[in-house]
Each structure stands twice: as C-alpha cells, then as structure tokens.
Amino acid sequence: MPPIRNDWADKLKPEYGKDYYKKLFDFIGREYSSHTIYPPGDDIFNAFHLTPYKDVKVVIIGQDPYHEPGQAHGLSFSVKPGVEIPPSLQNIYKELHDELGCYIPNNGYLEKWARQGVLLLNSVLTVRAHAAASHRGKGWENFTDAVIHEVNKKDAPVVFMLWGSFARSKSAMLDNPRHLILEAPHPSPLSAHRGFFGCGHFKRCNEFLQSKGSSPIDWQIENIT
Secondary structure (H helix, E strand, O other): OOOOOOOHHHHHHHHHOOHHHHHHHHHHHHHHHHOOEEOOHHHOOHHHHHOOHHHOOEEEEEOOOOOOOOOOOOOOOOOOOOOOOOHHHHHHHHHHHHHHOOOOOOOOOOHHHHHOOEEEEEOOOOEEOOEOOOOOOOOHHHHHHHHHHHHHOOOOOOEEEEEHHHHHHHHHHOOOOOOEEEEEOOOOOOOHHHOOOOOOHHHHHHHHHHHOOOOOOOOOOOOOO
16 A cells, blocks of 8 residues: 555554554455455555645545446545546536536546545545455554544534435544534435435535635536546
C-alpha cells in the first residue's frame, strides 16, 4: 500500500503500529499478489491524497469500493471518466439537479469534490474483483473509524452526510457540536425514494458552511468532452 504523505500521515500514524493494521497490511499484500483487487494499489488512499485533513469540510461515507473493472479509484461513489455512471451516483446527480439546478453530467468522476474538501470515504478501501464485500471484517473498518474520529476532533465545522443504515451507524461516533450531521436513506435505486430524494442535503450543507464563514462546495461536475 502506498504511504500517505500529507497531514493525514501524522493523524493516522498511531494506527500503523496496532495489531489489526499489521494483519491488514499482510492480508492486503497477499490479496494483491494472488487476486485481482480494486482499486489499483496506488489508488487505495486517493481520498486522503486529494483531501488533506486540514481541508476537510464535508464527509460522505460509502461502504465498499466498486468491484467491476475500471470503476474504483479510491473515492466513494466516484468512477473514472469513460466508465458508466453507477445507479446510486445517478440518483445523487438527480438530487443535485432538483436542489441546486446542477445539470446531470456525462461522467461520474468526483475528483472536483475531493479537491474542494469533500472526503469521499469508503469504510472498506479494497475489494476482490466481482466479489462485493470480500474485504469486510479484515481491519479496514478499524482504520476508517479512526479517520472519522480524527475528523470529529476538528475545530473547523464539518458536514457529515450519512446515507443509508451503514453510514448512519457512524453518527454514534460524532459528538462535536461544531459539526452538522445529515442523515438520509441511501441513494441506491432500492431506497432513494424513501427519503434520499428531497433530503436537501447539498443545499443545507452549503448554507451551514457559509453560516460558519467557510466557502460552499461547488457541486457541479462538468461534462467531459
């Protein structure tokens, strides 16, 4: 696994010496040497590389990376240009259109959000090809819970967008009154109509950030031609 070199490195350094992380490191090494694993090894920590700790303003929590070829690249819900937009992200775009008037782009590449301070964090950071949830329970959850704890400590206001029962379970870790916690059903086609559509999270997020003297997120993902 590539090292994290920005300000996340000091925040997460205590995790590297823990027994669970040593076992996770060995497990991931074996998996990449013997199976097709997503995302590519150099992309595992892209969420941290693209969104330094000091810049985090929003956290969107996913569960696992996409497990089909060319999809996962280290950011929750995002896919690289040229890859079909997954159904949950299509629904996120629909909500953005209804809330903020954003046009629905021709790609699912969310790097623009990450570079503005949106930490696109999956709870599990790797997966075997064609095998959803295959790396759950191997230690990644401990690591990403530590990430959430660190963000919770921030003095600067942060918006946590918790979609679906798994992400919403993380709210128990969030006790800093400076932050805003927004909860809704998952944007999956199976649940989006139960309250994700119409949740108003993106508008509420920007209103909160501006009320605290922070710049809003430009949620518009542009077309790639």
